[in-house]
Structures are given as C-alpha cells and as structure tokens.
Amino acid sequence: MSSLSLRTFTTIKIGGSAERILKLKDLHELQEPLPQPIRVLGNGSNILIDDEGLKGTVIVVRDFPPSEPEILEDTKEAVTLKVSGGNYLPTLCRWASRHGLSGCEYMVGVPGTVGGAIVQNAGANEQEMSQILISADVLDLKTQKLKTYSAAEAKLTYRHSSFKEKEDQLIVSAKIRLQKKPTPQIEAQISKNLAYRKEKTPYAMPSLGSIFTRLPGANKDEWIYPGKLIEDAGLKDFQIGGAQVSKIHANYIVNTGDATFDDVLALIEEVEKIVFESSGVKLQREILIWSDRD
Numbered sequence: 001m002s003s004l005s006l007r008t009f010t011t012i013k014i015g016g017s018a019e020r021i022l023k024l025k026d027l028h029e030l031q032e033p034l035p036q037p038i039r040v041l042g043n044g045s046n047i048l049i050d051d052e053g054l055k056g057t058v059i060v061v062r063d064f065p066p067s068e069p070e071i072l073e074d075t076k077e078a079v080t081l082k083v084s085g086g087n088y089l090p091t092l093c094r095w096a097s098r099h100g101l102s103g104c105e106y107m108v109g110v111p112g113t114v115g116g117a118i119v120q121n122a123g124a125n126e127q128e129m130s131q132i133l134i135s136a137d138v139l140d141l142k143t144q145k146l147k148t149y150s151a152a153e154a155k156l157t158y159r160h161s162s163f164k165e166k167e168d169q170l171i172v173s174a175k176i177r178l179q180k181k182p183t184p185q186i187e188a189q190i191s192k193n194l195a196y197r198k199e200k201t202p203y204a205m206p207s208l209g210s211i212f213t214r215l216p217g218a219n220k221d222e223w224i225y226p227g228k229l230i231e232d233a234g235l236k237d238f239q240i241g242g243a244q245v246s247k248i249h250a251n252y253i254v255n256t257g258d259a260t261f262d263d264v265l266a267l268i269e270e271v272e273k274i275v276f277e278s279s280g281v282k283l284q285r286e287i288l289i290w291s292d293r294d
C-alpha cells in the first residue's frame with residue numbers, strides 16, 4: 001500500500017490508500033507497469049472512496065498537465081482553447097473572465113477539474129460542459145494510444161457522458177469554445193452565481209456536491225428535485241456517525257469531522273429508503289463510489 005491517503009485528494013476528506021497512488025507529472029510515468037485496476041481521479045469532488053483502501057493504482061490528475069489554456073483559434077465572436085484535463089475549474093473560470101471569454105462562469109463554485117467535468121458533464125446556473133466542449137484528447141491506458149473524441153462521440157447529457165462507462169481512459173486535454181464578452185459582464189455573472197451558491201451550498205464543510213441527480217417530472221421541462229424530497233421526508237440534519245444531511249441543502253451530505261466511508265454509505269442508503277417510503281420516488285445517485293470490498 002502507498003503511504004499516501006486518498007482522503008487528502010477528495011473534497012469530502014474520506015478515503016484510504018491504494019496499492020499505488022500516482023500524482024501525475026509526466027505521461028511517461030504511465031508507460032511503466034502499474035498495479036491493476038487503474039482509476040483516474042480529478043479533484044475527487046464527486047467520488048466516495050472506501051477508507052479500507054483500494055486495489056491497484058489511482059492516478060491523480062489535478063493540475064496535470066500544469067499549463068495555462070492555449071488559444072487555438074481567435075475569431076470575431078469566439079475563441080477556441082486547448083485546456084488541460086487537470087485544470088481546476090474555478091481557476092479556468094477566472095482565466096476566461098480575465099480574457100473576456102464567456103462560458104465558464106458556472107465553474108466558479110464547482111471544485112472539480114476539466115476531466116471530471118467532462119465525464120460528469122458538470123453544470124450549474126444554466127451552463128454546462130456540453131455547451132462548450134468541442135473535443136477531448138483521451139489516452140487509452142491499456143494501449144498508450146491517444147485518441148480525440150468529438151463532442152458528439154463524448155455524448156454529454158445531464159451529469160453523464162460516454163466516458164462514465166469506460167475504464168482505463170485518461171482525459172489529457174480538451175478543446176472548448178468560449179464566446180467573447182466584456183470582462184465586467186462576465187464578472188457580474190460570476191458574482192451573481194457565487195452569491196446564489198454561497199447561500200445554497202455548504203461550502204464550509206467537506207462534501208461531494210449533490211448526492212442525487214434531479215429526475216424528470218410528469219410533464220416536459222418539469223423536474224423532481226431530490227433536496228426537496230429529502231427535506232419533505234424530514235431528513236434535513238439527519239446524521240449517521242459523522243455523516244450528516246446538510247442543514248443548508250438536503251441534497252448534500254457533509255463530513256462533520258470524523259465521518260467514515262461506512263457512515264456516508266449508510267446515510268445515503270437510509271435517505272434512499274425513507275424517501276422511497278414517503279414519496280414513492282427512487283433516487284438516482286450522481287456521485288460515484290469506489291470500493292473493492294467483496
């Protein structure tokens with residue numbers, strides 16, 4: 001087992017070690033034989049990791065490659081950029097704003113990386129990755145071959161992409177297209193997003209963002225929001241061990257200090273059970289769970 005702990009690489013601060021934890025600095029490091037299976041971690045802001053540890057290798061991609069966005073094409077109205085898979089979303093948001101480029105304003109409050117945002121089609125405030133993605137450069141970790149997937153092939157839909165089902169793939173970089181807009185207008189939108197998010201998001205405590213996805217309602221464009229169902233079921237504040245349904249937003253589970261993997265999983269399962277009993281709705285998980293227990 002590695003002497004490192006994955007808890008330091010996740011936003012909920014839970015997770016044990018792995019046979020090998022590779023904080024990626026150079027793609028050549030991937031050519032040496034690595035313990036299997038191989039998993040790719042961005043900023044760990046949407047994954048619950050077992051604190052008993054994992055088999056195989058976890059490649060940590062945050063900040064890799066450590067480069068600034070590169071301008072590939074500059075037209076009257078838009079700019080095409082090459083961005084690193086490991087670019088931190090709030091940093092990209094500010095970079096785009098400084099350069100008068102719109103399309104990343106929602107990223108200000110989303111603590112993930114570009115790679116993770118493509119896999120999960122992250123979004124907020126009426127923007128999402130699918131609106132700006134042109135293509136993704138993906139390294140097949142088995143064959144070491146790099147392939148470019150178009151946005152059509154990546155199939156980004158609500159909190160989903162074709163990469164979500166594929167293993168042994170590392171998004172090294174992506175092409176995105178942003179629209180030109182005056183920086184003050186972009187900054188105003190970012191401030192508005194931040195103000196809204198600060199009110200509705202338990203940023204002061206470790207979490208994984210929304211645990212469950214919204215679900216289609218009875219009519220077109222109507223949505224069932226898990227936070228409301230959980231609140232209506234009387235579960236706000238509900239706690240198992242150190243894991244608690246957030247007082248600020250019931251679709252978040254926060255780590256009150258010493259929460260374990262088992263605490264969070266038990267709380268998720270209990271929320272699913274009680275919501276189903278009280279509303280008949282089967283909640284769908286947005287977060288991913290990494291565990292190798294039999």
Ligand SMILES: Cc1cc2nc3c(=O)[nH]c(=O)nc-3n(C[C@H](O)[C@H](O)[C@H](O)COP(=O)(O)OP(=O)(O)OC[C@H]3O[C@@H](n4cnc5c(N)ncnc54)[C@H](O)[C@@H]3O)c2cc1C
Binds near residue numbers: 288
């Ligand atoms: C406080 C908080 C607020 C949040 N708000 C939002 C929100 O408003 N909207 C939203 O959509 N999400 C939100 N999230 C969830 C999360 O930040 C996003 O899903 C984010 O895009 C995940 O990125 P990540 O780098 O952390 O991915 P991780 O959690 O590390 O990984 C997620 C998935 O992507 C894969 N992956 C990551 N990087 C790569 C790569 N380079 N190559 C291949 N696969 C990769 C992983 O293997 C895994 O399957 C929030 C989370 C928190 C903690």
